[in-house]
Amino acid sequence: MVKKIMTGNLAAAWGAKISRAEVIAAYPITPQTIIVEKLAKFISDGELKAEYLRVESEHSAMAACIAASQTGARTFTATSSQGLALMHELLHWASGARTPIVMANVNRALAPPWNIWADHTDMMSQRDTGWIQFYAESNQEVLDTIINCYKLCEDRAIQLPAMVGLDAFYLSHTSEIVDIPDQDIADKFLPPYKAFYPLDVEHPLSVGSLAMPHQWYSEFRYKIYKSMEKVIPKLNKIEKEFNKEFGRNYTGPLDLYQVEDAEIILVAVGTVAGTVKDTVDYLRSKGLKVGVIRLRLFRPFPSEELIKALKNASFVGVLDRSFSFGNEGQIFSELKASLYQTNRDPLIKDFIVGIGGRDITTDTVKKIYENCQKCLKNKKIDQEIEWTNIKV
Amino acid sequence: MNRAGIPIEEYVCSGHSACPGCGALLVLRYVLKVLGKNTIVTSPACCFTAIAGMFPDTCIEVPLLYNAFETTAASASGIEAALKIKGKKDNTHVVAFAGDGGTADIGLQAISGALENGHNIIYVCYDNEAYMNTGIQSSSLTPMGATTTTNPIGKEAGWKITPKKNMMDILVAHNIKYAATVNPSYPIDFVKKVEKAKATKGFSYIHAYSVCPIGWRYQPELGLEMGRLATETGAFPLYEVENGKYNITYKKKTKNVLEYYKLQGRFRHLSEDFINDVQVYIDQEWQKLLLKEECSKK
Amino acid sequence: MKNNQKYSSVEDLPEASVASVSTVYIKTGSWRVYRPEIDKEKCIKCFICWRCCPDISIGIDEEGYPKINYDYCKGCGICSHECPNEAIKMKREGK
Numbered sequence: 007m008v009k010k011i012m013t014g015n016l017a018a019a020w021g022a023k024i025s026r027a028e029v030i031a032a033y034p035i036t037p038q039t040i041i042v043e044k045l046a047k048f049i050s051d052g053e054l055k056a057e058y059l060r061v062e063s064e065h066s067a068m069a070a071c072i073a074a075s076q077t078g079a080r081t082f083t084a085t086s087s088q089g090l091a092l093m094h095e096l097l098h099w100a101s102g103a104r105t106p107i108v109m110a111n112v113n114r115a116l117a118p119p120w121n122i123w124a125d126h127t128d129m130m131s132q133r134d135t136g137w138i139q140f141y142a143e144s145n146q147e148v149l150d151t152i153i154n155c156y157k158l159c160e161d162r163a164i165q166l167p168a169m170v171g172l173d174a175f176y177l178s179h180t181s182e183i184v185d186i187p188d189q190d191i192a193d194k195f196l197p198p199y200k201a202f203y204p205l206d207v208e209h210p211l212s213v214g215s216l217a218m219p220h221q222w223y224s225e226f227r228y229k230i231y232k233s234m235e236k237v238i239p240k241l242n243k244i245e246k247e248f249n250k251e252f253g254r255n256y257t258g259p260l261d262l263y264q265v266e267d268a269e270i271i272l273v274a275v276g277t278v279a280g281t282v283k284d285t286v287d288y289l290r291s292k293g294l295k296v297g298v299i300r301l302r303l304f305r306p307f308p309s310e311e312l313i314k315a316l317k318n319a320s321f322v323g324v325l326d327r328s329f330s331f332g333n334e335g336q337i338f339s340e341l342k343a344s345l346y347q348t349n350r351d352p353l354i355k356d357f358i359v360g361i362g363g364r365d366i367t368t369d370t371v372k373k374i375y376e377n378c379q380k381c382l383k384n385k386k387i388d389q390e391i392e393w394t395n396i397k398v
Numbered sequence: 399m400n401r402a403g404i405p406i407e408e409y410v411c412s413g414h415s416a417c418p419g420c421g422a423l424l425v426l427r428y429v430l431k432v433l434g435k436n437t438i439v440t441s442p443a444c445c446f447t448a449i450a451g452m453f454p455d456t457c458i459e460v461p462l463l464y465n466a467f468e469t470t471a472a473s474a475s476g477i478e479a480a481l482k483i484k485g486k487k488d489n490t491h492v493v494a495f496a497g498d499g500g501t502a503d504i505g506l507q508a509i510s511g512a513l514e515n516g517h518n519i520i521y522v523c524y525d526n527e528a529y530m531n532t533g534i535q536s537s538s539l540t541p542m543g544a545t546t547t548t549n550p551i552g553k554e555a556g557w558k559i560t561p562k563k564n565m566m567d568i569l570v571a572h573n574i575k576y577a578a579t580v581n582p583s584y585p586i587d588f589v590k591k592v593e594k595a596k597a598t599k600g601f602s603y604i605h606a607y608s609v610c611p612i613g614w615r616y617q618p619e620l621g622l623e624m625g626r627l628a629t630e631t632g633a634f635p636l637y638e639v640e641n642g643k644y645n646i647t648y649k650k651k652t653k654n655v656l657e658y659y660k661l662q663g664r665f666r667h668l669s670e671d672f673i674n675d676v677q678v679y680i681d682q683e684w685q686k687l688l689l690k691e692e693c694s695k696k
Numbered sequence: 697m698k699n700n701q702k703y704s705s706v707e708d709l710p711e712a713s714v715a716s717v718s719t720v721y722i723k724t725g726s727w728r729v730y731r732p733e734i735d736k737e738k739c740i741k742c743f744i745c746w747r748c749c750p751d752i753s754i755g756i757d758e759e760g761y762p763k764i765n766y767d768y769c770k771g772c773g774i775c776s777h778e779c780p781n782e783a784i785k786m787k788r789e790g791k
Binding site for chain 2 (some may be wrong): 773786
């Protein structure tokens with residue numbers, strides 16, 4: 007067990023290294039570049055036995071990863087915003103082909119205008135592609151989640167790819183203390199990848215052929231739906247083992263902070279949750295009953311767990327660091343929809359924060375809290391969607 | 399073991415959905431005969447996707463991976479990397495099998511990237527000179543004068559006036575180790591060149607002439623006759639480039655391109671003047687090829 | 697009627713669309729309009745017909761002559777056109 011000071015990008019590279027990724031095909035894009043540079047260095051220094059494919063675009067990177075995974079190798083890649091958007095066609099392909107690829111995505115805003123700072127629109131836009139999606143709050147979590155993802159994705163019941171999001175610059179370029187898991191213990195926790203339908207000259211198969219409307223395309227898609235349903239129970243089981251082996255305390259799809267008796271609950275994703283937790287501490291010191299739920303897992307959407315965690319709340323303020331134009335912030339939409347099917351009806355409001363990397367301070371969060379308090383007092387929300395801290 | 403000059407063993411079986419007289423099938427059949435059982439093929443959306451049959455059927459007896467349209471070369475490089483890391487690459491050939499669209503148009507970026515990285519794969523482009531699977535639309539390898547659904551003849555002359563993109567030149571510019579044009583009408587030459595590609599440690603490219611009776615509009619029984627005319631008129635010269643050295647493997651350019659064009663419905667609308675222009679272009683390209691071969695000898 | 701009975705429900709499907717049933721059960725011979733017929737008197741056993749068949753529907757009989765498998769032959773006529781000794785003639789199917 008070695009502790010090192012490292013940035014989120016280096017933590018992602020270490021995650022891939024400890025997981026013994028075998029084929030890495032990646033294309034550089036700010037702010038992900040350090041991940042691929044570090045991995046190339048690990049390989050050339052002989053510290054990681056892997057093939058590094060210096061592909062000519064993100065699209066080819068994902069294509070090479072899919073093919074390598076289908077040949078039986080454990081694959082890893084990393085990208086960000088424009089690169090993730092370019093891969094879009096193949097994100098659908100990776101999940102349809104049931105390849106357990108793990109990808110680190112540095113959450114960055116989409117152009118135009120050009121913006122390289124933290125924003126969740128890139129990963130949120132890919133929520134329909136059938137990938138499991140995690141959002142990390144710390145560099146430690148980035149490293150650990152990558153290892154856990156391999157164990158989760160390579161399970162026969164799952165066989166789906168996963169992406170781990172880390173906020174641009176807040177995690178990718180900020181140093182924190184990270185505990186690097188022991189390779190021997192990691193090897194026992196995560197055995198070598200064994201593909202279920204590999205390309206093998208001894209057992210020839212044609213992989214990915216045409217499937218007609220009357221049979222069996224719908225059934226293949228149905229199987230992905232069923233596998234997604236198994237993710238949360240599997241994740242809980244895997245994390246319990248991980249926590250035991252490596253001395254961590256991950257709590258599944260949600261990270262709950264002071265929600266038990268909270269009247270007002272804020273829901274956030276990524277590094278902003280850290281700022282919210284600090285604000286919650288301050289507000290609690292003033293006797294205010296407030297808590298925060300950090301969504302670690304966004305796909306599959308943990309509606310059951312969220313509804314349970316919100317059980318005593320009268321007001322829910324959702325902080326979205328992205329927006330689905332023509333509708334609402336994505337977390338807000340999905341949470342609101344989950345609440346509809348229950349008998350819970352807290353007031354719920356969408357706060358759009360931190361778009362394009364705009365800084366979210368404890369002051370911003372305090373203002374959000376005060377607004378929530380005001381709405382709760384008036385027993386209704388003033389507006390459903392509020393773009394906070396905008397120069398209007 | 400050979401029969402009629404080519405290996406006997408088959409790796410494609412009957413019952414597939416290719417059109418009667420399909421050239422692509424002959425290309426794949428010959429390539430797999432040479433490469434054998436230890437081959438993994440990756441193929442994009444193209445005629446072959448439909449030919450191989452729908453799930454759970456397949457007409458090919460080696461592992462086959464279907465990939466997205468523009469990713470054939472990237473997919474092949476991924477398979478090669480995985481085989482390398484598993485220690486299986488030395489005994490296994492990786493073949494990228496794409497049509498002209500998936501190679502020269504949408505797939506061009508990936509092939510350029512994979513070739514520059516020097517991956518050890520054999521890329522076979524079966525050139526049926528249009529997007530045949532989707533209903534005969536033009537590609538950059540559609541020849542001068544041809545009409546297709548996206549180069550239709552209407553009130554104004556809409557047929558293709560630009561010549562075929564020279565894929566061989568593009569790849570030679572990347573310092574490719576081995577590239578060759580092949581034609582099923584010349585099977586011994588075909589097999590020899592695939593053997594050379596098989597022995598190459600690095601990226602090799604086979605550009606195969608692939609007849610299409612539906613798209614080119616001729617009677618299917620003329621399939622191999624069409625191939626002979628294509629080569630003998632210079633429309634599809636047979637040559638190879640090994641580490642920059644050119645070698646023309648069939649030197650008889652004796653016929654006028656009119657003899658080749660007149661048999662196909664896709665050229666029926668052309669005037670004598672236009673066909674003369676085509677002949678001039680073909681003659682120029684042939685001269686260039688002869689010069690390249692000459693220079694290679696020095 | 698296509699026989700696609702290898703899988704009967706979503707439960708026995710593989711997770712990914714991996715195909716392994718050979719197409720040999722599909723008798724494409726039904727596509728034919730003209731059928732090739734080999735005249736053994738003229739046949740010189742060069743097997744050029746076998747070589748140029750896109751449907752791989754020419755085999756070899758007990759006497760060592762090429763034998764057309766009419767279950768698969770689509771009647772494209774390439775073998776007839778290529779035969780160096782004109783030993784293969786195309787006849788209208790059904791006559």
